[in-house]
Amino acid sequence: MSDQRAWEMRVFLQVAHTGSFSGAGRVVNMTPSSTAKLITRIEQRLGVRLVERSTRRLRLTAEGELYRERAEALLGELDGLDAEVAGEARSPAGLIRINVSVPFGRHALMPLLPAFSAAFPAVRLDLTVTDDVVDLYAAQADIAFRIGPLSDSGLLAVSLGQTRRRIVASPAYLTAHGTPRQAADLERHNCLGFNFRRAASVWPLRSGGRLVDREVHGSIVANNGETVRHLAVLGMGLARLGEFHVRADLRAGRLVTVLDDVITDSESIHALYLGSKRAPRRIRAFLDFMTPxxxxxxxxxTGT
Structure with missing residues (x-):
């Protein structure tokens, strides 16, 4: 809708409300004749009479009543949109759709959500927690947290840091099956893995002074890291997981690390988001809050 069309509607609504060109003109700072000419111009454009003129009071025709009803609805929606956007500019508000992996969501992101919601009560969060890598455009996600190398997607990325990989097992598993001392020992152990398409049954390890992809085998695979972590805690086998993911288990003694001298890989973690650097204020507020x-x-x- 053009500004001119919106202005004409506002003048018409004042005519309908006051019942006279002079009364409407005083509200919109126009002369009675200019107000009357504007209404005539609307009528000529529409090809219908909107106002019945008389010497005492103006009266809307049936078409005028319909025009008044629709104009009020349109302008009300337009004013509401302006208020919403202006409010968003002053204080973050609205919906943020977030996609995050199960481990990072549970151990890193979700513990921070109560403080964020207390600081920004007008922001609503739609949280999808999955280890499946989704297309942000297809999933209509505003922000996604990704662990590992980034594809050249054109999305904007905020670097959050890195996580070192650790090979862990429960004390009960190691008591029953022995502790691996070198990469070759993994052949005799149950190595827990993943069943999603991008997963590979190899662990990058240092062997003989060089890095090699050591093929591993196990009796159980799962579709998310949190399940693999829990299986390791239950004594089902060895697991290769991010340090942040098993930090609490290591502190509590539920898991211990093995082969620390041969596992050296780490993965970067980013927050990705759609749009441009001038993202909506709610997106910027979320990233500004979460990033540090x-x-x-x-x-x-230290000491882990």
């Missing part, structure tokens, strides 16, 4: 806290979380404690 997640970066601090990903710093590996």
């Amino acid at each position: 806290r997640l970066r601090e979380f990903l710093v590996e404690p």
Whole structure:
């Protein structure tokens, strides 16, 4: 809708409300004759009479009543949109759709959500927690947290840090099956894995002074890291997981690390989002709030 068309509607609504060209003119700072000419111009464009003129009071025709009803609805929606956007500019509000992996969502992101919601009560969150890598455009996600190398997608990325991979097992599993001392020992162990398409049954390890992809085998695969972590805690086998993912288990003694001298790989973690650097204020507020806290979380404690 053009500004001129919206202005004409506003003048018409004042005519309908006051019942006279002079009364409407005083409200919109126009002369009675200019107001009357504007209404005539609308009528000529529409090809119908909107106002019945008389010496005492103007009266809307049936077409005028319909025009008044639709104009009020359109302008009300337009004013509401302006208020919503202006409010968004002053204070973050609205919906943010977030996609995050199960481990990072549970251990890193979700513990921060209560503080974010307290700071920004007008922002609503739609959280999808899955280890499947989704297309942000297809999933209509605003922000996604990704672990690993980024594809050249054109999305904007905020670097959060890195997570070192650890090979872990429960003390009960190691008591029953022995502790691997070198990469070749993995052949005799049950190595828990993943069943999604991009997963490979190899672990990059240092062997003989060089890095090699060691093929591993196991009796159980799962579709997310949190399940694999839990299976390791239950003594089902060895698991290769991010340090942040098993940090609490290591502290509590539910898991211990093995082969620390041969596993050296780490993966980067980013927050990806759609749009441009002038993202909606709610998106910027979320990223500004989460980025320093997640970066601090990903710093590996000393002595682990």
